Amino acid sequence: MSAIAWTAALSLAAWLWLLLGQGLFWRTDMRLPPRRDPDEWPSVCVVVPARDEAAVLPASLPSLLAQDYPGRAEIFLVDDGSSDGTGELARELARRHGGLPLTVATPGEPAPGWTGKLWAVRHGIGLARARDPEYLLLTDADIAHAPDSLRELVAAAGTGGFDVVSQMARLRVESRWERLVVPAFVYFFAQLYPFRRIALKGARTAAAAGGCVLLRTETAERARIPDAIRHAVIDDVALARAVKQSGGHIWLGLAERVDSVRPCPRLHDLWRMVSRSAYAQLRHNPLVLAGTVAGLTLVYMVPPLAVVAGPVGGNVAAAVAGGLAWLVMTGTYVPMLRYYRQPLWLAPLLPFTAFLYLLMTVDSAVQHCRGRGAAWKGRTYARPDAVPDEG
Known part of the structure; x- marks a missing residue:
């Protein structure tokens, strides 16, 4: 030969x-695992880091405000030094749409050794801890959630005993380049981090999708999130590794009704x-x-x-x-x-x-x-x- x-x-x-x-890795049937409603719904704080997100916020933030969650829940949007009026727009959307309580805060410039997003997440988690929530939902400013998203995430975490339940949001695929590149991005990610292995207790494979991460507050404290990963550029994978190293149990799968609204129409x-x-x-x-x-x-x-x-x-x-x-x-x-x-x-x-x-x-x-x-x-x-x- x-x-x-x-x-x-x-x-x-x-x-x-x-x-x-x-x-x-090539199978796409990893969706939210079987779940049942708890007798008493735990409290949740939603943390949204946002930097110059005025273009996408009107399509994403109202979906969080409109969450149909039976327990106590509120939103902390952390404006990470935006120059496009992100914070004021968030307040205006809350006044217009109502729904879950919204707090908009600004943490100032990141301390040395911190990425901007994780500095904002740190500030948001700090505000949230004053409410003593059982869960934290870390979600990006370009992610739109179906009305029952928070309910389904919490039910899945409680039923399966997971410390982290993360869904990979369905990315936008409208332009020619998005159709060519975006599905392959998720395919390559799953090839590198097979979802089934992530869910196995004791398995070393660890990953999460940063757009939608439900995290137990006590797990965040045990894994020192976000301080332990403060310099991570790929923060979702770093978060998952820190949680697994602390003995946590992670589930990651594809989303059905959690969508990214950020357009990337050009190859650039x-x-x-x-x-x-x-x-x-x-x-x-x-x-x-x-x-x-x-x-x-x-x-x-x-x-x-x-x-x-x-x-x-x-x-x-x-x-x-x-x-x-x-x-x-x-x-x-x-x-x-x-x-x-x-x-x-x-x-x-x-x-x-x-x-x-x-x-x-x-x-x-x-x-x-x-x-x-x-x-x-x-x-x-x-x-x-x-x-x-x-x-």
């Missing part, structure tokens, strides 16, 4: 392992969303970056290349192995496209989308080397080992 045939065979072997040995918008944190995901390690590029190339690029190059060079084995690998890849992507209600002809294009993600990841490393890594809304964050330790 030629080198290209062996490489295609290796890619096929990788896909067979991913299909059967990576926690069935999606590129920035991914590249700002991709290198942080690789722990700012050049060797891990090289391994990631090699892995993406082997798993996603080699199959279509072998299908094309095999017949040209008269290499039937390469074409067959590459074709089978591409077929498995395509089949595992179909459930995610169905979840996002997208046409299935997008499935064979996954190698192209993976190539875009490869370029975004490399660009993330380049921007980091230029001192512009992890930049978001006017702030640039250093790698964790470069920030001061508060002891």
